[in-house]
Amino acid sequence: MQRVLVTGANRGLGLEFVHQLLARGTRVIAACRQPGRAMKLTELAAAHPGHLSVLPLDLNKERSITGLAHEAGMLTDKLDALINNAGVLVSGERYGELAAKTFAETFATNVIGPLLLTQALTALLEHGKAARVINLSSDLGSQGDTVAFNTPSYAISKAALNMVTRLTAAELGARGITVISLNPGWVKTDMGGAHAPLAVNESVAGMLKVIDGLKPGDGGRFLDYNGAEVAR
């Protein structure tokens, strides 16, 4: 992969994707809400001149999505991968106290944003080499594995994101773009928390190996960071 766009690139798994991709010599467009505050990305851009561009993106704002696609198109005429990494998990939801606002905001970030961003970047992906769209999902979005009422807005949003993967895989497969859902495992980040068993570098190294090994027939699959199939 020569050119990759990563969302939510200022911290957590997104930042580690940027690190590991730059270490391979990949040119990266790192999208985040506040580039001016993304000090680690600024340092990486200085250390990898010409290889890292940092652009603003707020997935909850449609104009920000189209704006990012426009700016990305000024930087490159092709993308080999879009990593839809940015996501949000609102903790503390309880049955009996659910609020529509939490669902609406979570869906905007975790479902609608990645779908609209994929749509906005399709022309660049069509010009990429065996291009891939990677939707960072979660085993909490697995309907088959769900037995407790935990993190409902997040879980439902990731189940819906898996449908986004299936729909876009069907639409884009014929255009040479492979779309999958990828579960990073339970990882030590702000979202995963300190008790998570996996380190970010381990999870991202595993995910990049899976991404490298994707074939056109893999479109629509839901895979783990170690390449295993996850129950839908």
Ligand SMILES: NC(=O)c1ccc[n+]([C@@H]2O[C@H](COP(=O)([O-])OP(=O)(O)OC[C@H]3O[C@@H](n4cnc5c(N)ncnc54)[C@H](OP(=O)(O)O)[C@@H]3O)[C@@H](O)[C@H]2O)c1
């Ligand atoms: N960590 C885990 O154990 C785990 C497990 C399963 C799945 N995942 C998935 O993996 C992905 C990355 O997770 P993480 O652990 O790295 O999370 P994280 O540390 O909480 O980072 C989330 C990233 O998403 C960005 N983001 C949130 N809302 C956004 C919006 N409206 N527009 C643009 N960017 C937005 C954040 O930006 P700000 O800094 O501006 O808030 C941040 O860069 C997520 O999709 C998550 O659901 C994580």
